[in-house]
Amino acid sequence: MEELNTDQRNPAEVDPTSLFAQGLRQTHDNMASISVNNNPFNLYAQYWAQTTYPDESQYNLVTRSIPFFFWRGVYRDALAQFQEARDLTVTQLESGESGLEDVVLENRLAALDIMIGYNYHVLVDVFGDVPYTEALDSDNLQPAYDDARDIYNSVIENIQSATASIDPEEPGFPSNQDPMYQGNMAKWQKFGNSLLLRLGMRLADVDPSASVSVVNAALAGGVFESNDDNASLTYLGASPNTNPIYEDLVLSGRADFVAANTLVDIMNDLEDPRRAAYFRQNLGDGVYSGGVYGSANNYGANTQVGDALHQPDFPSTLLNYAEVEFLMAEAAARGGYAVGGSAESHYNEGIEASFNQWGLSDEQAAAYISQSDVNYSTAPGDWRQKIGLQMWLALYNEGFEAWSTWRRLDFVALTPPEDMDMADIPLRFTYPLEEGQLNNPNYTAAGAKIGGDEVGSPIFWDTLQPLL
Structure with a gap:
């Protein structure tokens, strides 16, 4: 009984x-x-812009x-x-x-x-x-x-x-x-x-x-010593165990987000090959144009979020190897830390780790790093600007950490939208x-x-x- x-x-x-x-x-x-x-957070980091309802990219929390x-x-x-x-x-x-x-x-x-x-x-x-x-x-x-x-x-x-x-x-x-x-x-x-x-x-x-x-x-x-160590969870291909991004981008049937001009313009200026992984080429091969951050944008007329993020099993990452390398680059740049290697070597490793994470090769990373605006010795700004900007680019789709990195290092990247509800970026x-x-x-x-x-x-x- x-x-x-x-x-x-x-x-x-x-x-x-x-x-x-x-x-x-x-x-x-x-x-x-x-x-x-x-x-x-992907909006707060200005990775994405909105289409019909731009309240959140205008920092409306209420x-x-x-x-x-x-x-x-x-x-x-x-x-x-x-x-x-x-x-x-x-x-x-x-x-x-x-x-x-x-x-x-x-x-x-x-x-x-x-x-x-x-x-x-x-x-x-x-x-x-x-x-x-x-x-x-x-x-x-x-x-x-x-x-x-x-x-x-x-x-x-x-x-x-x-x-x-x-x-x-x-x-x-x-x-x-x-x-x-x-x-x-x-x-x-x-x-x-x-x-x-x-x-x-x-x-x-x-x-x-x-x-x-x-x-x-x-x-x-x-x-972490490689992307194999990343704190990632790979979702499954069937409901109810799919990535919540898939649920919002695909299952919802909505078209609420496009790539933000804040991110796309910088990546275009640097001819960053990660664009092909981060975004769709819906405007034509090699053509990327971001929606105006903080405004209501036309979904079809702007670069859309990449196909990888539309997959049900796309992994979520809490902390990745690229971030670790950029943090070590920062420690080396500040001085006083027992970190082996130079700020430049860890900076380069961070970029390479990001390229690898998104399916790009070491050779593509090396060509990117060789540009004067990317190379650590010639890129504009102090170490905060150099490391902060590249870390922000590498943290794509990890909006919380990207927003936190901007708040902490105060590098130039984010732009206050014209019609935002707050006095400044939160x-x-x-x-x-x-x-x-x-x-x-x-x-x-x-x-x-x-x-x-x-x-x-x-x-x-x-x-x-x-x-x-």
Whole structure:
């Protein structure tokens, strides 16, 4: 009778491996989505322009409640899954009743801590101060907002501990429940260190000594060495496991986006061969013309998003090898970091990695680098401009990181649209209006701390004024 009365569709205990897989999928969906309801980052990076409804490229955050949907996607759909999986895995480790060796459970905890850290870093980089120490507690409906820098410190410490604890020779989560690295803990270790490299370089202008310490430890631990290490999730070719970009570009039947003139004009000037991978040649062979960013553009009269992004199995990437090389180029250019090689050598490796990621050859990359406006020794501007611009070009379709890189390095690339709703290009999202209704005391205090809940209030690591 007990067996007959057991609901097999609603188990009494949730498997932490399925929660981990769900958290990974939701994290990638959150960052890969191009839905204007929750992820305008390809627009904020000015990679794409809009057609009929240009509100988001005019930086309107309110009409579609973008901050709320992004906030909910990270907290509820991703972090809550990882935190519950972590709690269950800790219980398994302490009870000794899982049937798994401790080293496997410890590897799983490390992967969970890396992903929890990743999601909180995204929240900080988008909003600033956010709930952290009191977050994800269903009994506390008014969690306090933690200081953004304090969250960063904690996240860095947790990822450092997690990465150091990994036994790369042992498995972690089952391969079929780890859609990013298939249980390969050596790759998880590289991802953790590469993420620490990113976070450490975020600190470079606000706390140089802390930046050097974090970055040097990450480099010593081992970062990405090729595109095979990329933190990517390859989607499947059939619903419901397709890339959300495919859902919005193809399944929706809509034609909401074209390539932005901001990006296309720069790539045209540099005769960048990645244009053939990034965009369609719908205007003729070798012809690329971007829609005016911030305006309503004609879909057929402008260069369209490339065919690769229209595929259901197109991968989502949280961090790639090209970014790692550009970060090392920046570290070398700044000086004081224990990074081997020169700024120029890592700059060139970053460009080559991007070309390879998009299916282009080393020879094409070398020819591109040989141009005077690309070659590190002759390209215009200081190191921020040279590295920042090429990093932005390489981060195509990784809008969050591209927008973050522009905010941090302040290189010339983005152009304020004529009819934008804000005074300037946003440096952060405003807090969800729902927070003002449900968590008003803490919401009000967080806004007051930064001089008002405004898009022009920079994140703590953004110390320079943008060059426009």
